[in-house]
Amino acid sequence: MSKTILIVGGGLSGTIVANGLCRQMGGELRTGALNITMLGTSETHMYQPGLLYVPFGRMREAELFRDQRKVLDKRVNFFVDPAKHIDVEKNQVTTEAGRTFKYDYLVLASGSRIMPQTIPGMKEGGHWFYDLDGARKLRTALNEFQGGKIVINVNAPHKCPVAPLEAAFMLQEFLKGKGLWDKTELTYTYPIGRLHALEPVAHWAKPEFERLGIKYETFFNTESVDPEAKVIKSMEGSELPYDLLITIPPHQGAQVIDDSGLGKGGWVPTNTKTLHREGSTNVFVVGDTTNIPISKAGSTAHFEADVTIDNLVSLIQEGSFAREYDGKVFCFVETGLGSGTYVWFNYTTPPNPGPPSQMIHWFKLAYNRLYWLSARGLL
Numbered sequence: 001m002s003k004t005i006l007i008v009g010g011g012l013s014g015t016i017v018a019n020g021l022c023r024q025m026g027g028e029l030r031t032g033a034l035n036i037t038m039l040g041t042s043e044t045h046m047y048q049p050g051l052l053y054v055p056f057g058r059m060r061e062a063e064l065f066r067d068q069r070k071v072l073d074k075r076v077n078f079f080v081d082p083a084k085h086i087d088v089e090k091n092q093v094t095t096e097a098g099r100t101f102k103y104d105y106l107v108l109a110s111g112s113r114i115m116p117q118t119i120p121g122m123k124e125g126g127h128w129f130y131d132l133d134g135a136r137k138l139r140t141a142l143n144e145f146q147g148g149k150i151v152i153n154v155n156a157p158h159k160c161p162v163a164p165l166e167a168a169f170m171l172q173e174f175l176k177g178k179g180l181w182d183k184t185e186l187t188y189t190y191p192i193g194r195l196h197a198l199e200p201v202a203h204w205a206k207p208e209f210e211r212l213g214i215k216y217e218t219f220f221n222t223e224s225v226d227p228e229a230k231v232i233k234s235m236e237g238s239e240l241p242y243d244l245l246i247t248i249p250p251h252q253g254a255q256v257i258d259d260s261g262l263g264k265g266g267w268v269p270t271n272t273k274t275l276h277r278e279g280s281t282n283v284f285v286v287g288d289t290t291n292i293p294i295s296k297a298g299s300t301a302h303f304e305a306d307v308t309i310d311n312l313v314s315l316i317q318e319g320s321f322a323r324e325y326d327g328k329v330f331c332f333v334e335t336g337l338g339s340g341t342y343v344w345f346n347y348t349t350p351p352n353p354g355p356p357s358q359m360i361h362w363f364k365l366a367y368n369r370l371y372w373l374s375a376r377g378l379l
Contacts, residue, residue, distance in 0.1 A: 003034050003316055006093060006103035008083045008256075010040030010068055012048075012375055013287030013301035014109030019377035020309035022073035025316070029075050034316065037077040037101060039093065045071045046132070047371050049298055052163055054135040055142055056174050056337065059368070061132065071375050083110070086260040088280055105282050105312055108268055109305075110254035112159050112288035112296060118250055119155070125227030126153070126247035129167065141244055142174065147183030148243030153232055154190050155222055155250040159288055159296035161197060162343070164188070164248050165205055166334040171246075172212050173336040186213075187240060189220035189232075198295075201343060204353040208335070222247075251296075253289055267291035272347070273324040275308055284308045292327075294347075299330040302374060309377075332364040340364050 005021060007014045018038050028034035045068040053059035072078055081095040086106075093101045114130045116122040127141055128134040150171070154164045168188050175181045188195065188209065194202035195209065195216060209216055221235040225245065233239050253266020262268050262277070269278040270290040277283040286308055287301035294300060307325040314322035327347030333356075334340045340361035343351035373379040 002032055003028075003104045004102060005034070005036050005105045005107065005312060006101055007036070007038040007107045007109060008086065008093060009107075009109035009111055009254075009287070009289070010038055010042065010045065010078070011109060011111045011287060011301070012298055013305045014038060014040075014107065015045065015068075015071060015375045016302060016305035016377045017107050017109065017286065017308055017312075018076045019073045019375075020305065021312060022075050023377060024309065024313045026075075028316070035077065036075065037079070037103075038072065039083050039095060039101065040068060040078060040080050041082045043068055043080055045375065047368070049160065049163075049371075050368060051129050051132065051135045052160075052166060052170075052334075053368075054132075055129055055138040056170055057139065058337070061136075063368075064132070066372060071372065073376075083256045084259070086256060086262060088260075088262070088277070088283055091282070103282075105284070105315075106280075107308060107312075108257070108262075108277065108283065108285045108289050109287050109301075110257060110266070110289050112251045112253050112266065114158075114249040115252050116247065116249035119222050119224065121225030121227055122222070122247055122249060125225040125230070125232075126245045126249070128247050128249055129163075130158075130249065138246065142171075145175075145180065145244055147180050149185045149187070149241055150244045150246065151232055151240050151242040152186070152188045153220070153222060153245060153247040154188070155248055156191050156197075157296070158248050158251045160331075161295045161297065162201070162331050162333045165196065165201075167246065168209070168214055169212070169335045170337055172214060173338070177337070181213075185215065187215040187217060189217045189222075189234070189240070191219070191221045193218050198343075198345070198351055200351050201353060251288075257289065263291060272327065274311075274321070275304055275325055284312070294327055295329045295331065297329060297331055299328075303328045305377075332360065332367065334361065334364060336361075 085094040127138040196202040257266040270285040286304040310322040330344040335356040339356040345351040
């Protein structure tokens with residue numbers, strides 16, 4: 001009997017899963033023993049990490065997008081028809097267009113979204129680089145900036161956890177290059193008692209900030225933004241005036257996850273090793289959609305997708321589980337406009353950032369071009 005794998009979400013993790021399954025199960029697809037269907041939200045696929053470079057003029061908008069149909073293996077049945085309700089008891093998904101898709105195995109790769117509207121005044125008073133419109137507006141604001149107070153305000157949870165640090169380092173060098181650093185006061189806020197959730201990264205970042213003259217304030221949980229007075233306030237009672245506010249808005253998972261009762265805030269309770277949805281044996285969760293307490297990053301999505309591919313192939317072909325996810329994450333960290341470092345870690349090994357170098361920065365720039373091979377599952 002034919003098996004159906006249904007993938008909800010057309011971002012990096014869902015795309016890698018779809019392409020990887022096609023590559024390993026060509027025989028089953030050819031005979032009709034397997035059907036792979038993806039429900040996406042857009043005709044286009046975006047390279048999200050590239051948004052960080054747009055405000056600094058280091059990437060063009062056109063470099064961020066490809067036709068999703070061209071990124072996917074042609075054997076994947078792709079529908080731009082977002083999931084509206086997921087019923088894990090009946091093994092079916094209903095879409096916004098009213099269609100119902102049955103499945104044998106479900107892969108939830110519905111991603112995350114920014115929610116600046118959840119903090120009063122943030123949408124009106126802040127800039128960000130987590131979507132294209134925000135990156136465009138921040139690019140304009142930086143080009144018009146002539147000096148003053150800049151606040152980089154980090155809220156949790158958010159994806160790409162090192163991106164706020166990268167933004168601070170890149171901004172410092174950007175302003176120095178324009179002769180504006182001596183006219184600027186840059187303050188970085190973080191909601192807990194250090195500069196990053198990962199303690200080794202925080203310990204590395206603190207002396208780097210101090211060396212560059214970047215100020216910081218920890219235990220800053222944003223309460224509100226006053227766009228008229230240009231002040232950002234914390235729940236702890238602190239107030240910071242700004243001329244330019246760059247915020248990392250809080251994130252939530254997809255609305256369909258909440259609406260389907262699969263996870264509060266859009267995050268699905270997920271087994272940290274098998275990547276099964278807790279309570280299901282035929283539902284896998286990958287990428288930002290999981291509630292696993294580990295970085296919501298592109299590399300996380302990639303490594304989780306690889307494990308999920310192997311397990312789905314093994315389950316269908318051999319009736320057994322193949323391997324477990326070990327929590328592996330790898331992130332490049334831009335430390336300016338011409339230098340970088342990296343962190344890698346897993347469930348048992350903490351990160352240990354090394355000395356920044358120009359070569360690592362070049363590696364990151366190379367990966368910006370190689371991303372499309374990664375999405376196709378070839379890298």
